[in-house]
Amino acid sequence: EVRLLESGGGLVQPGGSLRLSCAASEFTFSDFAMGWVRQAPGKGLEWVSTIYRGVGTTYYADVVKGRFSTSRDNSADTLFLQMDSLTIEDTAMYYCARAQTSRFWYFDLWGRGTQVSVSS
Amino acid sequence: DIQVTQSPSTLSASVGDRVTITCRASLSVGNWLAWYQQKPGKAPTLLIYKASSLESGVPSRFSGSGSGTEFTLTISSLQPDDFATYYCQQYNSYSTFGGGTKVEIK
Numbered sequence: 026e027v028r029l030l031e032s033g034g035g036l037v038q039p040g041g042s043l044r045l046s047c048a049a050s051e052f053t054f055s056d057f058a059m060g061w062v063r064q065a066p067g068k069g070l071e072w073v074s075t076i077y078r079g080v081g082t083t084y085y086a087d088v089v090k091g092r093f094s095t096s097r098d099n100s101a102d103t104l105f106l107q108m109d110s111l112t113i114e115d116t117a118m119y120y121c122a123r124a125q126t127s128r129f130w131y132f133d134l135w136g137r138g139t140q141v142s143v144s145s
Numbered sequence: 146d147i148q149v150t151q152s153p154s155t156l157s158a159s160v161g162d163r164v165t166i167t168c169r170a171s172l173s174v175g176n177w178l179a180w181y182q183q184k185p186g187k188a189p190t191l192l193i194y195k196a197s198s199l200e201s202g203v204p205s206r207f208s209g210s211g212s213g214t215e216f217t218l219t220i221s222s223l224q225p226d227d228f229a230t231y232y233c234q235q236y237n238s239y240s241t242f243g244g245g246t247k248v249e250i251k
Binding site: 071 | 146
């Protein structure tokens with residue numbers, strides 16, 4: 026079954042760090058751009074980051090630029106999101122998603138998400 | 146940055162109703178717009194891309210239209226499985242999601 030499985034979420038104090046992982050199954054991971062989208066409790070969807078295939082060009086939302094870093098390991102079919110200098114506003118469910126790129130990207134396959142809670 | 150606004154934010158409807166949700170962009174996004182469905186506690190799923198292209202496996206009662214700054218998602222005959230929240234997303238300039246439209250049982 027084609028799927029994405031996130032891990033690495035948890036409770037962290039403001040100013041702390043977390044590294045999320047997303048394992049891809051049953052599709053050629055290296056052929057696709059990948060992204061992260063988050064959803065704060067009771068709120069809508071917010072694009073966080075996208076990494077292209079190949080050389081792995083990355084794009085970030087302004088609210089996370091300079092604090093978050095996206096990378097990928099094509100040999101392990103895994104996507105990563107390194108989150109530093111976390112704030113309470115980063116509390117959200119974080120979804121990994123496969124991106125279809127044309128003009129920019131939309132997301133055709135989503136993981137179940139991993140919860141990140143930032144609190145003292 | 147391109148802002149995306151959905152209306153209404155909540156919609157009450159009955160099974161069998163024709164439902165229309167509107168998405169407006171602050172600048173033209175051409176036809177670079179997608180629609181998603183999200184059920185409580187679940188990840189979103191893609192319904193429509195490039196404004197009017199139906200994703201494989203999505204029922205034909207879902208359709209999308211529009212271009213430029215105004216788009217619509219239409220459900221021709223609402224089914225019990227369709228009560229959910231719907232989001233649009235522009236991808237003409239990076240990515241921006243609308244605020245969502247919750248379709249409730251009337």
